[in-house]
Amino acid sequence: MKLLIVLGAVLLALNQLVVAKTHNVICYYDTSSIMRIGAANFTSKDLETSLQLCTHVVYGYAAIRRSTYEIVPGDKRQLPLFQQVNVLKKRYPNVKFLLSMGGNADKRNPHKYMELLESNRDQKRGFINSVLGFLRNYQFDGLDLAYQFPEEKPILDESLLKRVFSAAKEKVSSNLDKNKVPTKVVSVAERRMQLTQLIGDLKQAMRGSNLLLSLTVLPNVNSSLYFNVPVIMGNLDFVTLATFDYSTPQRTPKQADYLAPLQALPPNKLRNPQANVDAQIRYWLGQGASSAQLNMGIAGHGRTWQFKKLLKSDKMPIRSSLDGPAAADANVRKTGIMAWPDVCTKVKQMTKYEDKISGNYAYNAPQVKGSTGLLITYENVASIAEKASYVKSHKLGGMALFDLSLDDVHGVCSGEKFPLLKTIRNKLI
Numbered sequence: 001m002k003l004l005i006v007l008g009a010v011l012l013a014l015n016q017l018v019v020a021k022t023h024n025v026i027c028y029y030d031t032s033s034i035m036r037i038g039a040a041n042f043t044s045k046d047l048e049t050s051l052q053l054c055t056h057v058v059y060g061y062a063a064i065r066r067s068t069y070e071i072v073p074g075d076k077r078q079l080p081l082f083q084q085v086n087v088l089k090k091r092y093p094n095v096k097f098l099l100s101m102g103g104n105a106d107k108r109n110p111h112k113y114m115e116l117l118e119s120n121r122d123q124k125r126g127f128i129n130s131v132l133g134f135l136r137n138y139q140f141d142g143l144d145l146a147y148q149f150p151e152e153k154p155i156l157d158e159s160l161l162k163r164v165f166s167a168a169k170e171k172v173s174s175n176l177d178k179n180k181v182p183t184k185v186v187s188v189a190e191r192r193m194q195l196t197q198l199i200g201d202l203k204q205a206m207r208g209s210n211l212l213l214s215l216t217v218l219p220n221v222n223s224s225l226y227f228n229v230p231v232i233m234g235n236l237d238f239v240t241l242a243t244f245d246y247s248t249p250q251r252t253p254k255q256a257d258y259l260a261p262l263q264a265l266p267p268n269k270l271r272n273p274q275a276n277v278d279a280q281i282r283y284w285l286g287q288g289a290s291s292a293q294l295n296m297g298i299a300g301h302g303r304t305w306q307f308k309k310l311l312k313s314d315k316m317p318i319r320s321s322l323d324g325p326a327a328a329d330a331n332v333r334k335t336g337i338m339a340w341p342d343v344c345t346k347v348k349q350m351t352k353y354e355d356k357i358s359g360n361y362a363y364n365a366p367q368v369k370g371s372t373g374l375l376i377t378y379e380n381v382a383s384i385a386e387k388a389s390y391v392k393s394h395k396l397g398g399m400a401l402f403d404l405s406l407d408d409v410h411g412v413c414s415g416e417k418f419p420l421l422k423t424i425r426n427k428l429i
Helices: 002-020 033-036 042-049 076-083 085-091 112-118 121-138 160-170 188-207 229-235 277-286 340-347 380-393 418-429
Strands: 024-030 055-066 070-073 096-102 142-146 210-219 240-241 295-300 301-307 322-326 337-339 351-355 359-364 373-378 398-404
Touching: 002 373, 024 042, 024 418, 033 055, 042 055, 042 085, 042 398, 055 076, 055 142, 055 380, 070 076, 070 121, 070 188, 085 096, 085 301, 096 121, 096 210, 112 188, 112 295, 121 142, 121 188, 188 210, 188 229, 240 277, 277 295, 277 380, 295 380, 301 340, 337 340, 340 351, 340 359, 340 373, 340 418, 351 380, 380 418
Parallel strands: 024 055, 024 398, 055 096, 096 142, 142 210, 210 240, 240 295, 295 398
Antiparallel strands: 055 070, 301 322, 301 337, 301 373, 351 359, 359 373
């Protein structure tokens, strides 16, 4: 019996080593999932099952205390999960455990992220010292900066794209909160310089402890405004581009398009020509990023719109009849978003259009007067496999799943647990 246990441990370690030698399989872990109930509750046991497939796990999300710019837990209920990191590191020695900060999960006074960049030397030093103390206290292997920048505005009419780019050239406002608190306006060059300096100072402080520093570029953030790519890459171990959510019901309640097209879609006045995976990756490569340092982010969720009238056209982009985010489901419990097991189950009974390059969507029209139709945009195994082929052909560092708790954790749809994560892993090795 003891021999079998030892043999199993050796095989697990070898399996992880094979993954590590080829590509990154980065697993984002939204720790707020522990607070869900029922089938949506993501337990420590579920996490351990997934860790056998990951090279890195990124715990989200820590926040910033506005008064001192110290890094703090986003929620005190995260602390027991952080306290388990040291135990998991011993069980999975080939997995790197990172703490992520921001992630658009820090909703309280979001403009503080711009304020930190504008803060004085002592305040920045206080932030960096708090990061080092936090990582040391919970034994994380490094920090992931999922820095909260303003999103690009969606295209709602033919002239908006020109207005967005024109405004971007002139200035970047650090005003993010709903109360429109006046803050100073800085130039694009100054904002890039501030972030470049913060990344450099962080890396310098972390080198003595051999800690990792990574960057997550969140969806719909204009990289040209905030990131001095050739400079920051020298101080980052890797960068993950969250190349999805180009169209969401929160951004455009009355119109929908593909979730994460791999290549540019046919021209349309409602489309940003840069809103596709290939364009984002080519931008970073063109700016001097090493391909081996770039990871492609994959959505484990679908985006959902509701509508009460029949669609005039079911070809993307869809603009007629849509009426904002669909109601929250029983699992994720947030409007306009649906976890993969629910997507997989529902689309079986819906009208589907699936394409591994453009993406996938499905809809059900209202059946009777007063009922509500549903439109879902989503990834599936085929589209993820196609993206994995792109990663390999372009010699990228790997892929990242956002996030573990949204995959089919319990095998509800097809009987297979973590089908999206397994597709990423199996296609990359």
